[in-house]
Amino acid sequence: MTEQTHQIRLHVNGVEHEAAVPARRLLSDALRHDLGLTGTHVGCEHGVCGACTVLVDGQPMRSCLMFAVSAAGHEITTVEGLARPDGELGPVQQAFRECHGLQCGFCTPGFLTTITAGIAENPDPTEDEARDMVAGNLCRCTGYQNIVKAVCRAAELARSGEDGAA
Known part of the structure:
Protein backbone atom coordinates (compact mmCIF):
# COMPACT_ATOMS: atom_id res chain seq x y z
CA MET A 1 0.00 0.00 0.00
CA THR A 2 1.36 3.41 -0.97
CA GLU A 3 1.53 6.03 1.74
CA GLN A 4 -0.58 9.12 1.08
CA THR A 5 1.44 12.28 0.45
CA HIS A 6 0.65 15.92 1.06
CA GLN A 7 1.68 18.71 -1.29
CA ILE A 8 3.38 21.40 0.81
CA ARG A 9 5.23 24.64 0.23
CA LEU A 10 8.25 25.29 2.37
CA HIS A 11 9.88 28.72 2.48
CA VAL A 12 13.54 27.87 3.11
CA ASN A 13 16.41 30.36 3.04
CA GLY A 14 14.23 32.88 1.22
CA VAL A 15 13.18 30.45 -1.52
CA GLU A 16 9.82 28.74 -1.83
CA HIS A 17 9.95 24.99 -2.49
CA GLU A 18 7.17 22.55 -3.23
CA ALA A 19 7.30 18.96 -2.13
CA ALA A 20 4.99 15.98 -1.85
CA VAL A 21 5.66 14.40 1.53
CA PRO A 22 4.06 11.76 3.73
CA ALA A 23 2.35 13.25 6.82
CA ARG A 24 5.03 11.75 9.07
CA ARG A 25 8.04 13.04 7.10
CA LEU A 26 10.34 14.89 9.47
CA LEU A 27 11.46 18.37 8.54
CA SER A 28 15.09 17.19 8.70
CA ASP A 29 14.37 14.48 6.14
CA ALA A 30 12.39 16.82 3.89
CA LEU A 31 15.23 19.35 3.92
CA ARG A 32 17.89 16.76 3.18
CA HIS A 33 16.11 14.31 0.88
CA ASP A 34 13.32 16.27 -0.78
CA LEU A 35 15.01 19.67 -1.10
CA GLY A 36 18.65 18.55 -1.31
CA LEU A 37 19.76 20.85 1.53
CA THR A 38 22.20 18.47 3.17
CA GLY A 39 23.81 21.01 5.51
CA THR A 40 21.32 20.08 8.23
CA HIS A 41 22.79 17.02 9.91
CA VAL A 42 20.85 14.32 11.72
CA GLY A 43 22.56 12.86 14.75
CA CYS A 44 20.47 11.31 17.50
CA GLU A 45 17.00 11.62 15.89
CA HIS A 46 15.59 12.32 19.36
CA GLY A 47 16.17 16.08 19.67
CA VAL A 48 19.03 15.69 22.13
CA CYS A 49 22.20 16.45 20.15
CA GLY A 50 21.21 19.64 18.32
CA ALA A 51 22.96 18.76 15.04
CA CYS A 52 19.67 19.14 13.14
CA THR A 53 18.82 22.59 14.51
CA VAL A 54 17.35 25.02 12.00
CA LEU A 55 15.64 28.36 12.52
CA VAL A 56 11.86 28.43 12.23
CA ASP A 57 10.66 32.02 12.16
CA GLY A 58 14.02 32.94 13.66
CA GLN A 59 13.80 30.52 16.58
CA PRO A 60 15.99 27.42 16.94
CA MET A 61 14.08 24.21 16.30
CA ARG A 62 15.20 20.60 16.24
CA SER A 63 14.18 19.62 12.72
CA CYS A 64 14.16 15.94 13.71
CA LEU A 65 11.24 16.69 16.04
CA MET A 66 9.07 18.66 13.61
CA PHE A 67 6.98 17.28 10.79
CA ALA A 68 7.54 18.90 7.41
CA VAL A 69 3.79 19.53 7.02
CA SER A 70 3.93 21.57 10.25
CA ALA A 71 6.67 23.78 8.80
CA ALA A 72 4.53 24.95 5.89
CA GLY A 73 3.80 28.66 6.23
CA HIS A 74 6.89 29.34 8.33
CA GLU A 75 10.22 30.88 7.38
CA ILE A 76 12.92 28.22 7.72
CA THR A 77 16.61 29.04 7.76
CA THR A 78 19.14 26.25 7.43
CA VAL A 79 22.90 26.52 7.70
CA GLU A 80 22.98 27.13 3.95
CA GLY A 81 20.98 30.32 4.53
CA LEU A 82 23.40 31.86 7.03
CA ALA A 83 25.88 33.15 4.44
CA ARG A 84 25.43 36.64 3.08
CA PRO A 85 23.66 37.01 -0.27
CA ASP A 86 27.04 37.52 -2.00
CA GLY A 87 28.24 34.17 -0.61
CA GLU A 88 30.54 35.66 2.01
CA LEU A 89 30.42 34.12 5.46
CA GLY A 90 27.97 35.48 8.00
Whole structure:
Protein backbone atom coordinates (compact mmCIF):
# COMPACT_ATOMS: atom_id res chain seq x y z
CA MET A 1 0.00 0.00 0.00
CA THR A 2 1.36 3.41 -0.97
CA GLU A 3 1.53 6.03 1.74
CA GLN A 4 -0.58 9.12 1.08
CA THR A 5 1.44 12.28 0.45
CA HIS A 6 0.65 15.92 1.06
CA GLN A 7 1.68 18.71 -1.29
CA ILE A 8 3.38 21.40 0.81
CA ARG A 9 5.23 24.64 0.23
CA LEU A 10 8.25 25.29 2.37
CA HIS A 11 9.88 28.72 2.48
CA VAL A 12 13.54 27.87 3.11
CA ASN A 13 16.41 30.36 3.04
CA GLY A 14 14.23 32.88 1.22
CA VAL A 15 13.18 30.45 -1.52
CA GLU A 16 9.82 28.74 -1.83
CA HIS A 17 9.95 24.99 -2.49
CA GLU A 18 7.17 22.55 -3.23
CA ALA A 19 7.30 18.96 -2.13
CA ALA A 20 4.99 15.98 -1.85
CA VAL A 21 5.66 14.40 1.53
CA PRO A 22 4.06 11.76 3.73
CA ALA A 23 2.35 13.25 6.82
CA ARG A 24 5.03 11.75 9.07
CA ARG A 25 8.04 13.04 7.10
CA LEU A 26 10.34 14.89 9.47
CA LEU A 27 11.46 18.37 8.54
CA SER A 28 15.09 17.19 8.70
CA ASP A 29 14.37 14.48 6.14
CA ALA A 30 12.39 16.82 3.89
CA LEU A 31 15.23 19.35 3.92
CA ARG A 32 17.89 16.76 3.18
CA HIS A 33 16.11 14.31 0.88
CA ASP A 34 13.32 16.27 -0.78
CA LEU A 35 15.01 19.67 -1.10
CA GLY A 36 18.65 18.55 -1.31
CA LEU A 37 19.76 20.85 1.53
CA THR A 38 22.20 18.47 3.17
CA GLY A 39 23.81 21.01 5.51
CA THR A 40 21.32 20.08 8.23
CA HIS A 41 22.79 17.02 9.91
CA VAL A 42 20.85 14.32 11.72
CA GLY A 43 22.56 12.86 14.75
CA CYS A 44 20.47 11.31 17.50
CA GLU A 45 17.00 11.62 15.89
CA HIS A 46 15.59 12.32 19.36
CA GLY A 47 16.17 16.08 19.67
CA VAL A 48 19.03 15.69 22.13
CA CYS A 49 22.20 16.45 20.15
CA GLY A 50 21.21 19.64 18.32
CA ALA A 51 22.96 18.76 15.04
CA CYS A 52 19.67 19.14 13.14
CA THR A 53 18.82 22.59 14.51
CA VAL A 54 17.35 25.02 12.00
CA LEU A 55 15.64 28.36 12.52
CA VAL A 56 11.86 28.43 12.23
CA ASP A 57 10.66 32.02 12.16
CA GLY A 58 14.02 32.94 13.66
CA GLN A 59 13.80 30.52 16.58
CA PRO A 60 15.99 27.42 16.94
CA MET A 61 14.08 24.21 16.30
CA ARG A 62 15.20 20.60 16.24
CA SER A 63 14.18 19.62 12.72
CA CYS A 64 14.16 15.94 13.71
CA LEU A 65 11.24 16.69 16.04
CA MET A 66 9.07 18.66 13.61
CA PHE A 67 6.98 17.28 10.79
CA ALA A 68 7.54 18.90 7.41
CA VAL A 69 3.79 19.53 7.02
CA SER A 70 3.93 21.57 10.25
CA ALA A 71 6.67 23.78 8.80
CA ALA A 72 4.53 24.95 5.89
CA GLY A 73 3.80 28.66 6.23
CA HIS A 74 6.89 29.34 8.33
CA GLU A 75 10.22 30.88 7.38
CA ILE A 76 12.92 28.22 7.72
CA THR A 77 16.61 29.04 7.76
CA THR A 78 19.14 26.25 7.43
CA VAL A 79 22.90 26.52 7.70
CA GLU A 80 22.98 27.13 3.95
CA GLY A 81 20.98 30.32 4.53
CA LEU A 82 23.40 31.86 7.03
CA ALA A 83 25.88 33.15 4.44
CA ARG A 84 25.43 36.64 3.08
CA PRO A 85 23.66 37.01 -0.27
CA ASP A 86 27.04 37.52 -2.00
CA GLY A 87 28.24 34.17 -0.61
CA GLU A 88 30.54 35.66 2.01
CA LEU A 89 30.42 34.12 5.46
CA GLY A 90 27.97 35.48 8.00
CA PRO A 91 29.27 36.63 11.40
CA VAL A 92 28.80 33.27 13.15
CA GLN A 93 30.45 31.35 10.32
CA GLN A 94 33.31 33.85 10.21
CA ALA A 95 33.79 33.59 13.99
CA PHE A 96 33.86 29.79 13.85
CA ARG A 97 36.58 30.00 11.21
CA GLU A 98 38.61 32.60 13.10
CA CYS A 99 38.29 30.89 16.49
CA HIS A 100 38.71 27.30 15.26
CA GLY A 101 35.26 26.46 16.62
CA LEU A 102 34.95 23.19 14.76
CA GLN A 103 36.80 19.97 14.32
CA CYS A 104 34.97 17.18 12.50
CA GLY A 105 32.15 19.59 11.59
CA PHE A 106 29.21 17.24 12.12
CA CYS A 107 27.68 19.32 14.91
CA THR A 108 28.62 22.67 13.35
CA PRO A 109 25.40 23.40 11.40
CA GLY A 110 23.35 23.07 14.59
CA PHE A 111 25.75 25.30 16.50
CA LEU A 112 25.73 27.93 13.76
CA THR A 113 21.94 28.19 13.65
CA THR A 114 21.59 28.07 17.44
CA ILE A 115 24.18 30.80 17.92
CA THR A 116 22.63 32.95 15.18
CA ALA A 117 19.33 32.94 17.09
CA GLY A 118 21.12 33.40 20.42
CA ILE A 119 22.99 36.48 19.25
CA ALA A 120 19.79 37.96 17.81
CA GLU A 121 18.30 37.65 21.30
CA ASN A 122 21.46 38.65 23.21
CA PRO A 123 23.81 40.69 21.01
CA ASP A 124 26.49 41.08 23.70
CA PRO A 125 26.76 37.79 25.61
CA THR A 126 29.19 37.25 28.45
CA GLU A 127 31.29 34.08 28.34
CA ASP A 128 28.84 32.39 30.75
CA GLU A 129 25.88 33.47 28.61
CA ALA A 130 27.68 32.17 25.52
CA ARG A 131 28.20 28.84 27.26
CA ASP A 132 24.51 28.72 28.19
CA MET A 133 23.58 29.62 24.61
CA VAL A 134 25.23 26.47 23.25
CA ALA A 135 24.46 24.17 26.18
CA GLY A 136 21.78 22.28 24.24
CA ASN A 137 24.13 21.26 21.43
CA LEU A 138 26.53 18.36 21.74
CA CYS A 139 30.02 18.17 20.29
CA ARG A 140 32.16 15.07 20.70
CA CYS A 141 35.38 16.58 19.34
CA THR A 142 35.95 19.94 20.98
CA GLY A 143 36.10 20.99 24.60
CA TYR A 144 33.62 23.79 23.75
CA GLN A 145 36.28 26.43 24.60
CA ASN A 146 36.67 27.60 21.02
CA ILE A 147 32.94 27.37 20.39
CA VAL A 148 32.33 29.73 23.32
CA LYS A 149 35.06 32.03 21.99
CA ALA A 150 33.34 31.92 18.59
CA VAL A 151 30.01 32.97 20.14
CA CYS A 152 31.63 36.05 21.68
CA ARG A 153 33.53 36.84 18.48
CA ALA A 154 30.39 36.40 16.34
CA ALA A 155 28.52 38.82 18.58
CA GLU A 156 31.38 41.29 18.24
CA LEU A 157 31.39 40.93 14.43
CA ALA A 158 27.63 41.33 14.23
CA ARG A 159 27.65 44.42 16.45
CA SER A 160 30.47 46.10 14.56
CA GLY A 161 29.32 45.12 11.09
CA GLU A 162 32.83 43.78 10.33
CA ASP A 163 31.31 40.79 8.60
CA GLY A 164 29.89 43.16 6.02
CA ALA A 165 26.27 42.55 7.02
CA ALA A 166 23.99 45.53 7.34
